[in-house]
Each structure stands twice: as structure tokens, then as C-alpha cells.
Amino acid sequence: MPIPPEIFLLPPGSDATLQQQIQQIVAEAIVSGRCAAGEKVPSSRRLAAHLAVSRITITVAYNELVANEYLVARDRSGYFVADTAPRRPRFDDPVRHARPGVAWADRLTRPVRQRDDILRPPNWMDYRFPFIYGQSDPELFDHANWRACALRAVGRRDFDTLAQDRYQSDDPMLVEFILRHILPRRGIHAQPDQILITMGGQNALWMIAQLLLSDGEVAIVENPCFPGLRRIFDQMGHVGRSVDVDAGGLPPERIPEDAQLVFTTPSHHAPTNVTMPIDRRIEMLERAARDDFLIVEDDYEFEMSFLAPPSPALKSLDQDGRVIYVGSFSKSIFPGLRLGYVVGDRLMIEEMRKLRSVVLRHPPSHIQRSTAYFLSLGHYDAQVARLARHYGQRRAIMESCIRVHGLTPVGGESHGGSSFWMRAPEGVDTTRLALDLRADSVLIEPGAAFFAHRAPDRSHYRIAYSSIPANRIQDGMARLARAMERAVGGQGGSAMPND
Missing domain, CATH: 1.10.10.10 (Winged helix-like DNA-binding domain superfamily/Winged helix DNA-binding domain)
Structure with a gap:
């Protein structure tokens, strides 16, 4: 029939x-x-x-x-x-008896601790003025060439490589390109057994913390800093010591003598974007040698140094093997890629490889190979150049708007990046300001999530230009300025209680 x-x-x-x-x-x-x-x-x-x-x-x-x-x-x-067509299995509904349910709240021995996260709605693309960080502009991405690389990666020529379980190893093509082309731009020279591919920067930071931090170990984090790092510490039950940054990033002289592991973002401090000067980098390495601590360098946005040539990576100045270098493609290709890499001592990388295999063995082979083709065929360099050109234009427009509207940027010397770190007038709660701005289709990121609980701060906020078209920046900044004026006048500027 x-x-x-x-x-x-x-x-x-x-x-x-x-x-x-x-x-x-x-x-x-x-x-x-x-x-x-x-x-x-x-x-x-x-x-x-x-x-x-x-x-x-x-x-x-x-x-x-x-x-x-x-x-x-x-x-x-x-x-x-067809007779061979797949069928979904059918099961009779089981006879159910009234029994007490499982008390899951009591069974979770290590529940995930809640911490303020960056205030960002999941439907951010529906807003006309999204001044939010870390999201890609589809108009600037090379869709055609990425699609071609992805198709090539799953083609017959590469299928045997992709179909096999690589166990603990990574795609040799991707590793080779990172070693020969990406790392030399940062002054870093390494061998294949000194690099590990990760599922983005946060995955790398988690593995490093798991291997190097135990009870009693003293870890130093910048204040303010990347909120994801503090969440890693929270889940481990570890309390990191926060050191306030200044106009040059993390001050080496403020690092306590009993420190054993220091996390830092010297190229573009998160979130202020300040660039650590060369003399301070050398001083930090000298302090590390003197006090015998290790350094984790998160070089998350070095490609976006379009205002001045990028400074040499801390890892490139390291003569003692104390620096563990973390890189990522999330900002330069697209955030959903979730692909990064770690460069460190052979023994450290070997242990990270073992730890990674416990959870996921290795990042998906077709993603690694697609990225390898995108890099090796020159599309990555063209993408970075295009981003730098457009980001430079957008930054100039935003800088002009900041001056015109009397808004207050903070921080020190920056070589680029894709955002501004800002301070609101006294008495303005940027968390409430951010929520009020949504009604005007404007998104900003309040700064509370970046600060340590011991020093809560609701006066700062971040505005980025990676996700908003250049022709909308002026209108969006004008709306932000008007909302700030209303908040200063008392309409929405009252403080919210701290968590």
C-alpha cells in the first residue's frame, strides 16, 4: 500500500x-x-x-x-x-511501583561550586549592539575555505588517518605546523614531544592545575583575571592567591616568596588588555629562578597585536624550562572550534597526555586535520590579517566614541586585542547597568566575574568590538553613554548586594 x-x-x-x-x-x-x-x-x-x-x-x-x-x-x-533500513527499538513500558526517589543532592560528592560568570545571554546574536568579547563575526570568517578544508579532511585520502583511534597521539600535520610556523612567531622553539593539542585554553589550564596543584601548594592568579581559572580552582577545592595587576600587568615584586605556580597573561592581560613590558618579563623569570616557582603563560590573543608588534613570549625568554605555554585558536579562527595547545617540558607534556587520555584520549581527528589544512594552506594568516584590519578600524571608532561621550577606559599600554576595559562613575553598579541596557538592545559585560571574592568590584565593565559591525558602534556607544548618565543620576545606580 x-x-x-x-x-x-x-x-x-x-x-x-x-x-x-x-x-x-x-x-x-x-x-x-x-x-x-x-x-x-x-x-x-x-x-x-x-x-x-x-x-x-x-x-x-x-x-x-x-x-x-x-x-x-x-x-x-x-x-x-528498504529491508535494510534502520529501525528504532521498541520497549514495553515497565511496571512502575511507588518508591522513594534517589536523593541526588546527597550523592554528589563534589558538586560544581557556583561563581559569578560573565553576564552574557545565550541569544546575544539577537541584540543589535553586542559589545561582548570572544564571539566571532560571521562576516569576517572565511567560510568557503574552512568548508573546503573540512571536506578535504574527511576525504578518502585522509580517511584512514581519521578513522583510526590515535590513542594518546595528536595529528602530526597540525603539530608540525604549530612547531614550524606558529611558535617561531612567538620566539619559541620546541620539539614534537614538547607539545600537546587540547580542547581549548581552559582544558589546558585544567590539566595543568590537576598535575601541579595539591593541598598546600600556593598558586598565584592575577586580579582581575579570567573567570574560568577561578572556577577550575573552585572545583578542585583549591584557593588561589590573587595579586592585583597594575598598568604593566602582574608585578613580579608582589609575588609571595612561597609561590609555587603563577598563572599570567603577559601579552594581553585578561581582562584589561595591558601588555607586560619586556623588563618586567625578565624580572619575573629571575624571580621564578630565585624563588623556584613555575609560570603558566596564557598567550590567548597574541595574534591581535595590531597596534604594535607583539612582544616576545615569556616562554621565548625562559632559559630554565620554568614556563608552560598555553595557546589557542578560539579567538583567531572561531570560538566554537575549542582547539588549543600546550608547550612545556617533555615530562610535563607526557603526564598531560596521560591525563588527557583518561578523559577524552585526544581532540577529534577530523577537527585537528581540518585546522591543519586551514593553517597550512595560508587561510589562517589571511584570516588573522583580515581580523586585524577590521579590528583596527572598529577600535578607532570606539576610541573616538569613548572620548566624545566622556567614558573612562582603564589599563596601561596595549598592543591591540579586541576589547576595552572600562570603569563606571562612582556609585554605578555595572551589573545592573548591563541588565538595564538589554532593553535598549545593548550588551556589555560587567566586571564582577573577573575579581576575587575578597575584593568584589562592580564598577568595571568590558566592551568588545569583535562581534559588532563597525556601522553600529556609534549608535550603540551613544546608547551606552545615555544609560550611564541615567545611572549616575540615580536611576539604576544603587548597589546590589554581594554574593
């Missing part, structure tokens, strides 16, 4: 192509059992008329379903549900 076309309906609001949507609805009907093996599906003409799409779209979708063994084509008879 032929299957009536009326059982097939296109899903509303789908981002997939019509061909993909048709494949999905037919496959779902087969897997769910609504269409049985041997039944004839509607002809391409009937289904096209029912769905108001072209007949060729239906034909192409049917042919894909034949290739995937959902359908079979019979000459002059049409398409039928």
Missing part, C-alpha cells in the same frame, strides 16, 4: 536546506516505524506537490536516502522502504 504524502511535513524554522529537510522527515518516518519495509513512498511528483517544492529536490533527496540504504529504487515502479 503506498504511503500517503500527507504524513510528511516540513519542520518549521529549520536552517537546513530543503533537500536535507526532506531526507530528515522521510528517514525519521522510517526509523520510527511509521513507514514499514517494502512500502512504497510517495512519487517525487506527488510529494513535491504536497510540500510545494521542486520535483528535482525530492528526487535528489530520495537518491541520498537510497545511498544511505533507507530506500530502494525499483525500475519503473518508484521508491520503496
Whole structure:
């Protein structure tokens, strides 16, 4: 008996192509059992008329379903549900008895501790003026070449490499490019056994903390700093000591003598963007040698040094092997890539490799290979140059707006980056200000999440220009300035209680 076309309906609001949507609805009907093996599906003409799409779209979708063994084509008879089509298993509902449930709150021995996070709505793209950090502008991304690299990575030539479980090893093509092209730009020279591919910078920081911090170890973090690092410490039950930064980043003379591990962001301090001077970097290494502590250098945004040439990485000045270097492609390619790398002593990398294998073995091979092609074919360098050019233009517009509206940037010398660290007038709570601005379709990031609990601060905020088109910056900044004036006047400027 032929299957009536009326059982097939296109899903509303789908981002997939019509061909993909048709494949999905037919496959779902087969897997769910609504269409049985041997039944004839509607002809391409009937289904096209029912769905108001072209007949060729239906034909192409049917042919894909034949290739995937959902359908079979019979000459002059049409398409039928294949005997080999997958089926979703069916289970009888179990007999349920009234029993007390599991007290999960008591079973969780290490629940995740809550800490203020960066205030950012998940639907940030729906706002017209998103001054938020770390998100990519789709207009600046090289979609065509990334797609070509991804297709090449899953092609027949690379399939054997991708299909195998690499256990603890990484993609040799990606490692080789990082060693030969990325690290030398930072003055770093390393060997393949001194590098590990990670699932982004935070994954790298977590592994480092797991291996180097135990009870009684003294870890130093910058204040303010990347909130994700403090969350790692919270989950470990470790209390890091915060050292306030100044116009040159982390001051070496403020690092206590009993420090054993120091986390720092010298190229672009998070979140102030200040660049640590060379003499301070040398002083920090001398202090590390004298007091015998290790340094974790998070070089998360070095590619965005478009105002001045990037300073040599702390790792490049290290003669004692005390610096563990963390890099990431999240800001330069796109944040959803979640791919980074660590450079360190061979023994440290070997132990990190073992720890990584406990959780995920290695980052997905096709992601590593796609990235390797994107880097090696020159698309990465072109992407970075394009970002720097547009970011420079946007930064100039934002700097002008800051001056015109009398807003207050803070920090010291910066070589670039993609954001400004700002301070509101006295009495203005930037957390409340950020919530009020949403009604005007403006997003900013209040600074409370970046500070240690011992020194709560609601007067700072961050505004970024990576996600907002240049032609919207002036209007968005004017709205921010008007909201700030209202807050100073007492409308929304009262302090909120600290957590």
C-alpha cells in the first residue's frame, strides 16, 4: 500500500536546506516505524506537490536516502522502504511501583561550586549592539575555505588517518605546523614531544592545575583575571592567591616568596588588555629562578597585536624550562572550534597526555586535520590579517566614541586585542547597568566575574568590538553613554548586594 504524502511535513524554522529537510522527515518516518519495509513512498511528483517544492529536490533527496540504504529504487515502479533500513527499538513500558526517589543532592560528592560568570545571554546574536568579547563575526570568517578544508579532511585520502583511534597521539600535520610556523612567531622553539593539542585554553589550564596543584601548594592568579581559572580552582577545592595587576600587568615584586605556580597573561592581560613590558618579563623569570616557582603563560590573543608588534613570549625568554605555554585558536579562527595547545617540558607534556587520555584520549581527528589544512594552506594568516584590519578600524571608532561621550577606559599600554576595559562613575553598579541596557538592545559585560571574592568590584565593565559591525558602534556607544548618565543620576545606580 503506498504511503500517503500527507504524513510528511516540513519542520518549521529549520536552517537546513530543503533537500536535507526532506531526507530528515522521510528517514525519521522510517526509523520510527511509521513507514514499514517494502512500502512504497510517495512519487517525487506527488510529494513535491504536497510540500510545494521542486520535483528535482525530492528526487535528489530520495537518491541520498537510497545511498544511505533507507530506500530502494525499483525500475519503473518508484521508491520503496528498504529491508535494510534502520529501525528504532521498541520497549514495553515497565511496571512502575511507588518508591522513594534517589536523593541526588546527597550523592554528589563534589558538586560544581557556583561563581559569578560573565553576564552574557545565550541569544546575544539577537541584540543589535553586542559589545561582548570572544564571539566571532560571521562576516569576517572565511567560510568557503574552512568548508573546503573540512571536506578535504574527511576525504578518502585522509580517511584512514581519521578513522583510526590515535590513542594518546595528536595529528602530526597540525603539530608540525604549530612547531614550524606558529611558535617561531612567538620566539619559541620546541620539539614534537614538547607539545600537546587540547580542547581549548581552559582544558589546558585544567590539566595543568590537576598535575601541579595539591593541598598546600600556593598558586598565584592575577586580579582581575579570567573567570574560568577561578572556577577550575573552585572545583578542585583549591584557593588561589590573587595579586592585583597594575598598568604593566602582574608585578613580579608582589609575588609571595612561597609561590609555587603563577598563572599570567603577559601579552594581553585578561581582562584589561595591558601588555607586560619586556623588563618586567625578565624580572619575573629571575624571580621564578630565585624563588623556584613555575609560570603558566596564557598567550590567548597574541595574534591581535595590531597596534604594535607583539612582544616576545615569556616562554621565548625562559632559559630554565620554568614556563608552560598555553595557546589557542578560539579567538583567531572561531570560538566554537575549542582547539588549543600546550608547550612545556617533555615530562610535563607526557603526564598531560596521560591525563588527557583518561578523559577524552585526544581532540577529534577530523577537527585537528581540518585546522591543519586551514593553517597550512595560508587561510589562517589571511584570516588573522583580515581580523586585524577590521579590528583596527572598529577600535578607532570606539576610541573616538569613548572620548566624545566622556567614558573612562582603564589599563596601561596595549598592543591591540579586541576589547576595552572600562570603569563606571562612582556609585554605578555595572551589573545592573548591563541588565538595564538589554532593553535598549545593548550588551556589555560587567566586571564582577573577573575579581576575587575578597575584593568584589562592580564598577568595571568590558566592551568588545569583535562581534559588532563597525556601522553600529556609534549608535550603540551613544546608547551606552545615555544609560550611564541615567545611572549616575540615580536611576539604576544603587548597589546590589554581594554574593
